[in-house]
Amino acid sequence: MDPVMGIISVFWLMLPAYLANPFAVFTGHGLPVDMGRSIGGKRVLGDGKTWAGLIGGICGGVLIGLLMMAIMDLTGEPLPIYCSEPHGIMLLFLISTGSLMGDLLGSFLKRRLGRERGARTPILDQYDFVIGAWAFLAIFQWGWFRENFVDDPRYLGMIAVLIITPLLHRLSNIIGFRMGQKEVPW
Numbered sequence: 240m241d242p243v244m245g246i247i248s249v250f251w252l253m254l255p256a257y258l259a260n261p262f263a264v265f266t267g268h269g270l271p272v273d274m275g276r277s278i279g280g281k282r283v284l285g286d287g288k289t290w291a292g293l294i295g296g297i298c299g300g301v302l303i304g305l306l307m308m309a310i311m312d313l314t315g316e317p318l319p320i321y322c323s324e325p326h327g328i329m330l331l332f333l334i335s336t337g338s339l340m341g342d343l344l345g346s347f348l349k350r351r352l353g354r355e356r357g358a359r360t361p362i363l364d365q366y367d368f369v370i371g372a373w374a375f376l377a378i379f380q381w382g383w384f385r386e387n388f389v390d391d392p393r394y395l396g397m398i399a400v401l402i403i404t405p406l407l408h409r410l411s412n413i414i415g416f417r418m419g420q421k422e423v424p425w
């Protein structure tokens with residue numbers, strides 16, 4: 240596989256991880272995951288992490304993956320597809336859940352650092368969900384993760400993801416803010 244194809248395929252496989260977050264933003268409301276509890280006077284996660292957003296985000300990521308499978312079925316493109324795996328749905332569940340667990344962990348760390356909900360926190364805000372998605376895949380499906388993300392030339396895709404994600408993050412937050420879904424443009 241040539242390097243450009245390797246990079247494209249990593250971004251393609253990351254789509255559910257990227258899109259799980261906007262789904263969480265659109266579906267999020269109501270009961271917070273931490274049930275309003277605090278540790279040492281600071282919220283465990285904060286009101287920005289809700290059960291509805293968590294479940295909506297995971298379902299959204301899986302849905303996007305199913306759509307990707309359908310598109311690949313129609314076009315017969317040679318991009319790696321989740322459905323070429325007997326455990327495709329499980330992979331989608333892992334990458335979407337990992338993405339949102341990374342987001343939760345990010346908020347947990349932000350609260351420990353004393354940052355209020357929505358406070359801008361570089362690195363954590365931009366990479367928490369990427370790291371979460373990769374960690375879940377690496378822990379629970381190492382063979383598949385290595386083959387599709389790590390083996391030459393796919394690791395170039397991981398590097399590209401690390402470079403481009405902060406830009407995508409900024410762009411999506413500006414869009415979310417303009418649409419009135421986010422309280423701050425970051």
Ligand code: CTP
Nearest residue numbers: 263264267268287288289292293346356357358
């Ligand atoms: N959201 C949610 N549940 C989640 C993730 C996100 O309800 N598990 C919704 C919330 O309405 C949240 C919005 O999506 O305010 C934007 O998500 P994010 O930027 O991750 O949360 P913040 O409000 O910025 O909170 P934090 O400082 O903890 O990141």
Ligand code: MG
Nearest residue numbers: 357358364425
């Ligand atoms: Mg935020």
